[in-house]
Each structure stands twice: as C-alpha cells, then as structure tokens.
Amino acid sequence: MHLAVHAILLAIILQFNTRYWLGFLCILVSHYLIDWIKLEWQGKWKEGYLFFADQVMHIALLLPVAAIYEDAHIDWSFLFHPNIFCCYALWL
Numbered sequence: 001m002h003l004a005v006h007a008i009l010l011a012i013i014l015q016f017n018t019r020y021w022l023g024f025l026c027i028l029v030s031h032y033l034i035d036w037i038k039l040e041w042q043g044k045w046k047e048g049y050l051f052f053a054d055q056v057m058h059i060a061l062l063l064p065v066a067a068i069y070e071d072a073h074i075d076w077s078f079l080f081h082p083n084i085f086c087c088y089a090l091w092l
Helices: 002-013 018-041 047-069 076-080 082-091
Strands: none
Touching (some): 018 047
16 A cells, blocks of 8 residues: 555656656665565564665665756765754764
8 A cells, every 4th residue: 555655646646657667666666665665674673763774775766867857967066065964973
C-alpha cells in the first residue's frame, strides 16, 4: 500500500508524462528496496540512525534521477563551511 501511494503521487507530480517512465520505475524500485532494507535493520540499529540513513538514501537516489531529466547545477560547497561542520558535530 505504501508503495502504491508513492506511485500514484509520483505519477501525478510527473503529470503522467511517459517521458519519465524509466525514472519513475527507478524511483519506485529503489524506494521499495530502501524501505525493505530499513525494515530488515530495525532493532539492529538505533531508530534515529535508520531514519537518517533512509532519508539520505532516498535523496541520494532522487538527485541523480532528476539530473538525468533536468539540467541543473547544485553548488555543494556550502556543506563544507566551518559553521556547517559545527552543526554536524552537534548533531552527532
């Protein structure tokens, strides 16, 4: 059911455009696999770590799939700013 909801919402967001069918399938299959891995690891890892890893994996997949269809440049240099490193340290 969870995957069906994502499929319907993704199809609506993509306006049912068949141009995106391969990306659509990649996102759905990877979403299923990521969620399956998360379920397998529950109880073995802290819930906060699992949630963070789950979100990172989903975003890490969405970015390259979106980049295939849209030419966009993302400046990642802000991640290496000293103030951001302080936030990373506080979060850990």
